Amino acid sequence: xxxxxxxxxxxxxxxxxxxxxxxxxxxxxxxxxxxxxxxxxxxxxxxxxxxxxxxxxxxxxxxxxxxxxxxxxxxxxxxxxxxxxxxxxxxxxxxxxxxxxxxxxxxxxxxxxxxxxxxxxxxxxxxxxxxxxxxxxxxxxxxxxxxxxxxxxxxxxxxxxxxxxxxxxxxxxxxxxxxxxxxxxxxxxxxxxxxxxxxxxxxxxxx
Numbered sequence: 001x002x003x004x005x006x007x008x009x010x011x012x013x014x015x016x017x018x019x020x021x022x023x024x025x026x027x028x029x030x031x032x033x034x035x036x037x038x039x040x041x042x043x044x045x046x047x048x049x050x051x052x053x054x055x056x057x058x059x060x061x062x063x064x065x066x067x068x069x070x071x072x073x074x075x076x077x078x079x080x081x082x083x084x085x086x087x088x089x090x091x092x093x094x095x096x097x098x099x100x101x102x103x104x105x106x107x108x109x110x111x112x113x114x115x116x117x118x119x120x121x122x123x124x125x126x127x128x129x130x131x132x133x134x135x136x137x138x139x140x141x142x143x144x145x146x147x148x149x150x151x152x153x154x155x156x157x158x159x160x161x162x163x164x165x166x167x168x169x170x171x172x173x174x175x176x177x178x179x180x181x182x183x184x185x186x187x188x189x190x191x192x193x194x195x196x197x198x199x200x201x202x203x204x205x206x207x
Contacts, residue, residue, distance in 0.1 A: 058195045065133040065191075072126045079123070080155050084165030091167040093160055100171035120172050124148055124179025132184065132192035139192055141184055148180035149173060 053061075084091075094100050104113040127148040131138050138144055152173045160168030 053194055061191070061195050062133060065130050068126070069130045069134060072130070076123065076155070080159060080166070081163055083163055087165045091165055093167045094169045094171060097170050097174060100169050101175075117175060120175035121179035121182065124152070124176035124181075125183035127151070127176075128180035128183025128185070128188045129191065130188075131180075132188040133195055136192075136196040139196075141181065141189075144180055144184045144188065145177050149177045152176040 101117070104116045107113050128144055131144055131147060135147075138147060156168045156170075156173055159166035
């Protein structure tokens with residue numbers, strides 16, 4: 001008898017269409033934040049920057065500076081605008097920078113030269129100290145020097161035109177302005193920064 005030809009059985013692997021075996025996406029886990037990892041509240045001042053003085057302290061400093069400026073203006077008017085009839089024949093206007101300085105230094109007594117030069121320097125120091133406190137916009141050194149030079153030039157012009165025994169001297173203006181420079185560098189700049197702190201723009205960075 002003929003043997004029945006048996007067909008080879010092919011094992012068909014059925015692919016399961018169900019997603020039961022697939023990995024389910026794990027839910028997003030929230031990052032646990034430790035109390036130490038919380039960002040501290042941002043302070044108004046940058047690191048390394050001094051905190052501004054309280055308003056009451058700044059107001060008192062400005063009030064004292066205003067009273068000092070009034071007293072200084074009265075003293076300046078008394079010193080520079082007081083007539084001196086005895087020295088009328090000896091006074092001459094000076095429009096050449098350095099001429100009066102040489103005359104001061106050529107005096108036989110050093111005390112007289114020190115009094116003339118030192119006195120004019122001292123008259124300018126209050127400008128460098130008080131102006132940056134009373135006028136917030138006077139921050140830079142050039143503005144302090146320019147304003148001092150303008151005021152003292154006006155005083156010298158009044159001396160030469162109206163006051164008896166007084167004359168205009170450009171060297172006095174130079175010495176007064178130099179005194180304002182000394183006062184600004186020693187104290188005026190620090191007082192300005194303390195009483196009128198600069199406002200810095202903050203950049204908000206988006207994450």
